[in-house]
Amino acid sequence: MKNPLPHIRNVALVGGTHGNELTGIHLLRRWERNPEEVNRSSFNSRLFMGNPEAFRAGRRYVETDLNRCFRRDLLTRADPATIEARRAAELNEAIGPKDAAKHDLVIDLHTTTSCAGTMLVLLDEDAFHLHLAAYIGLHDPATRVCIIPPQSGDQPYLHSLCPLGLAVEIGPIPQGVLRRDIYAHMHRAVMHALDFVDRWNEGRLPPLQEAVDVFRIRESVPCPVEGDYLGGMVHEAVQDRDYEPLHPGDPLFRTLSGDILPYTGSDTVYPLFINEAAYVEKGIAMFLADRESVRVPPGRRI
Amino acid sequence: MKNPLPHIRNVALVGGTHGNELTGIHLLRRWERNPEEVNRSSFNSRLFMGNPEAFRAGRRYVETDLNRCFRRDLLTRADPATIEARRAAELNEAIGPKDAAKHDLVIDLHTTTSCAGTMLVLLDEDAFHLHLAAYIGLHDPATRVCIIPPQSGDQPYLHSLCPLGLAVEIGPIPQGVLRRDIYAHMHRAVMHALDFVDRWNEGRLPPLQEAVDVFRIRESVPCPVEGDYLGGMVHEAVQDRDYEPLHPGDPLFRTLSGDILPYTGSDTVYPLFINEAAYVEKGIAMFLADRESVRVPPGRRI
Numbered sequence: 001m002k003n004p005l006p007h008i009r010n011v012a013l014v015g016g017t018h019g020n021e022l023t024g025i026h027l028l029r030r031w032e033r034n035p036e037e038v039n040r041s042s043f044n045s046r047l048f049m050g051n052p053e054a055f056r057a058g059r060r061y062v063e064t065d066l067n068r069c070f071r072r073d074l075l076t077r078a079d080p081a082t083i084e085a086r087r088a089a090e091l092n093e094a095i096g097p098k099d100a101a102k103h104d105l106v107i108d109l110h111t112t113t114s115c116a117g118t119m120l121v122l123l124d125e126d127a128f129h130l131h132l133a134a135y136i137g138l139h140d141p142a143t144r145v146c147i148i149p150p151q152s153g154d155q156p157y158l159h160s161l162c163p164l165g166l167a168v169e170i171g172p173i174p175q176g177v178l179r180r181d182i183y184a185h186m187h188r189a190v191m192h193a194l195d196f197v198d199r200w201n202e203g204r205l206p207p208l209q210e211a212v213d214v215f216r217i218r219e220s221v222p223c224p225v226e227g228d229y230l231g232g233m234v235h236e237a238v239q240d241r242d243y244e245p246l247h248p249g250d251p252l253f254r255t256l257s258g259d260i261l262p263y264t265g266s267d268t269v270y271p272l273f274i275n276e277a278a279y280v281e282k283g284i285a286m287f288l289a290d291r292e293s294v295r296v297p298p299g300r301r302i
Numbered sequence: 303m304k305n306p307l308p309h310i311r312n313v314a315l316v317g318g319t320h321g322n323e324l325t326g327i328h329l330l331r332r333w334e335r336n337p338e339e340v341n342r343s344s345f346n347s348r349l350f351m352g353n354p355e356a357f358r359a360g361r362r363y364v365e366t367d368l369n370r371c372f373r374r375d376l377l378t379r380a381d382p383a384t385i386e387a388r389r390a391a392e393l394n395e396a397i398g399p400k401d402a403a404k405h406d407l408v409i410d411l412h413t414t415t416s417c418a419g420t421m422l423v424l425l426d427e428d429a430f431h432l433h434l435a436a437y438i439g440l441h442d443p444a445t446r447v448c449i450i451p452p453q454s455g456d457q458p459y460l461h462s463l464c465p466l467g468l469a470v471e472i473g474p475i476p477q478g479v480l481r482r483d484i485y486a487h488m489h490r491a492v493m494h495a496l497d498f499v500d501r502w503n504e505g506r507l508p509p510l511q512e513a514v515d516v517f518r519i520r521e522s523v524p525c526p527v528e529g530d531y532l533g534g535m536v537h538e539a540v541q542d543r544d545y546e547p548l549h550p551g552d553p554l555f556r557t558l559s560g561d562i563l564p565y566t567g568s569d570t571v572y573p574l575f576i577n578e579a580a581y582v583e584k585g586i587a588m589f590l591a592d593r594e595s596v597r598v599p600p601g602r603r604i
Contacts, residue, residue, distance in 0.1 A: 022532065025531070026531065026532060026535075026558055027558075029528070029531055029558055030558045030559060033559070034559070055530075056530065058583045059361075113476040113478075113479055172476075174415040174474075174476035174477060174579050175476060175477060175478070175579060176415075176477070176579035176580075176582055176583055177415055177577050177579050177582055178532050178535040178577075178582070179535060179536070179541060179577065180535050180536065180537065180538045180541060180556055181538060181541070183535060226331070228357075228358065229327070229328065229331055230324065230328060230480050233328075233480040233481060233482050233485060234481070234482065235482065236482045236483060239481060239482060239483070254482055256328055256329075256331055256332045257332060257335070257336070275479050275480075275481065277476050277477060277478035277479050278478075280478055280479055280480070281360050281478055
């Protein structure tokens with residue numbers, strides 16, 4: 001039987017793309033000593049530390065967010081200006097290069113202070129990625145799928161370096177902390193992803209649902225601000241309710257004095273990354289997504 | 303009736319001693335506009351931003367932890383070497399000076415990533431401080447009291463600047479995040495503290511319990527480490543269980559591979575600040591305290 005679908009021989013596993021997200025970084029340490037956990041008969045995995053300088057500094061990044069440095073126009077600059085631009089060029093060389101990558105699939109491990117649970121961040125909606133999401137959802141039904149649509153045909157994220165890419169976001173966990181539950185949770189999600197790849201390669205997938213619920217990112221919502229300060233905070237009816245519907249007129253923020261600021265959009269949306277610390281720092285309170293059911297295209301379902 | 307106990311005329315309220323603990327910083331903003339909330343007929347409050355440079359940088363501190371800069375030998379150095387040492391000298395001038403302070407009481411507002419709930423951190427166990435703890439506990443029975451014994455007769459903390467001092471720790475909340483529930487929680491704790499001060503001044507305290515449960519800090523517990531990395535994490539039976547007893551032989555950590563490391567001490571202790579991010583960064587997994595019932599000395603109980 002002819003197989004028009006990609007066979008995955010080389011997988012790149014990346015932790016520490018953000019230096020203060022300790023979970024992925026320490027899973028790499030585990031897998032350095034237990035490589036059998038991340039290899040299967042049909043593929044090999046290699047481990048990559050994303051931003052070692054930021055890790056040593058105990059920060060998300062040193063000069064600029066590494067996970068926004070992987071657009072083609074940024075990667076091809078002759079003279080990278082920041083520590084992160086230089087690291088992006090190195091990772092592009094080691095994992096990619098983009099458009100001619102030596103790895104078929106890259107999995108990038110992230111955590112968030114928001115109540116993400118297990119979120120799979122996809123950049124594509126082809127058969128492979130949707131089968132992957134359906135397979136992980138089969139084993140962990142609380143898994144959520146977030147799709148970030150490309151902008152002008154490109155993406156700035158590390159997991160856009162290879163033809164296939166997955167970012168795993170697990171939360172809530174503070175930056176700079178390693179928790180056993182989140183660590184075990186991320187370990188499980190990666191094991192499911194790698195089991196899937198092996199089964200995909202070998203054409204032995206279990207029956208999967210025919211459609212996947214996805215949250216498609218639409219826009220960011222700025223924090224209320226007053227000069228250098230926040231002018232309000234996420235309303236308590238929204239806080240920790242990632243993926244739940246927000247209707248026009250619903251309370252969205254409270255000012256410092258307690259007054260309610262409602263959601264002024266005209267249709268129902270679904271907030272993600274609510275009060276993620278790294279986004280609050282940039283003045284973003286949350287992202288809003290549309291919720292859709294996306295049909296899983298024919299692939300290796302058997 | 304003669305009153306041997308201090309009358310409080312001037313209160314200093316401090317937020318942002320750590321620049322990424324946003325809750326106190328934004329309560330200050332609220333009180334700037336609503337000063338009537340923090341003043342009472344018997345005393346005045348003044349508001350102080352602890353570390354504005356660290357706040358602008360989105361970090362706990364720029365060069366060194368400001369809240370370890372207030373020992374007498376540090377404050378009297380002729381040439382402060384760091385941004386924080388210089389800021390400590392300014393705050394010593396504005397709030398203190400230590401041993402001759404222009405404020406009778408300083409209240410310093412902190413948050414933590416650990417499950418502290420409402421923790422009152424006291425440096426003294428005199429009538430005033432224990433009455434204060436008993437009064438706040440009357441209104442919020444989940445309040446916990448932590449005592450940090452002095453070292454060589456001094457303390458490095460900001461709230462040691464005045465004759466009377468209280469640090470309020472509220473958690474869990476990630477660094478760099480403002481949450482409505484934690485913000486309301488801290489606001490309530492400060493209102494109770496200020497109501498107490500007014501009642502103390504006026505000799506109209508309600509009946510209070512005759513003893514206060516305190517957690518007296520004994521020592522810190524280092525994180526398991528392997529070179530630059532953590533070698534393990536707090537065991538799931540201990541994580542989020544601040545104030546609960548830890549017995550000899552109880553599981554304390556898990557290694558990255560999942561092996562259990564037990565608590566090897568010889569008596570029962572009570573962990574505090576479990577997985578506080580700022581301490582993990584310094585290699586401290588938690589503090590251990592003794593739990594004691596301390597009698598509230600005769601004061602203004604009526």
